[in-house]
Amino acid sequence: MNDQRKKQTCKGGRKPKIDPCIHRYVFRLNDKDNNKFLSLFEASGMDNKAQFITSLLFSKEIRTVKIDKGTVDFYMRLTSFYAQFRAVGVNYNQVVKLLYTHFTEKKAATFLYHLEKNTAELAVLCRGIIELTEEFNSRSLKK
Known part of the structure; x- marks a missing residue:
């Protein structure tokens, strides 16, 4: 039972x-x-x-x-480039702090001048990358 x-x-x-x-x-x-x-x-x-x-x-x-392999590859490279770009920004802040702690005011200003010129070139490069990305989006992803 x-x-x-x-x-x-x-x-x-x-x-x-x-x-x-x-x-x-x-x-x-x-x-x-x-x-x-x-x-x-x-x-x-x-x-x-x-x-x-x-x-x-x-x-x-x-x-x-x-799935377009070219689009995926472009996206992955753009993501890794963005990560590198952020790392450059972090390093930029660290360099500025180190310049003012280890060098005199005049020498630090000279180094900062060179750093600002390179930063301007980097900004132009960034604008170009943004334009290429927008062109790629309009041409490839909006189909």
């Missing part, structure tokens, strides 16, 4: 589906059609071929995601 209670209360396993898929259909493809099917399946980004086929049959929306 104890065993029957345990079986009734401790029912293990997966819960049964409300509407299980029990109907099965089989079809065959030649090599050409199979390659086309596989390319469509890969472009859809779905994980399950059965879901892909049913979405095609019943005209459900299929999303295709195309």
Whole structure:
């Protein structure tokens, strides 16, 4: 009697589906059609071929995601460049502090003058990079 209670209360396993898929259909493809099917399946980004086929049959929306390697590469390089640019800003502040602590006022001002000239060149370079990025966005990403 104890065993029957345990079986009734401790029912293990997966819960049964409300509407299980029990109907099965089989079809065959030649090599050409199979390659086309596989390319469509890969472009859809779905994980399950059965879901892909049913979405095609019943005209459900299929999303295709195309990843442009050039765009991804550009984004990664731009991100790393931005990190380097921030590091230059941090180093700039450290250099200015060190100049005033280790050199006389006149010598520090001379070094700061050279540093400001290089900073102006860096700002021009940064503007050019921003323009290139905006041009790339308008040409490549807005398609």
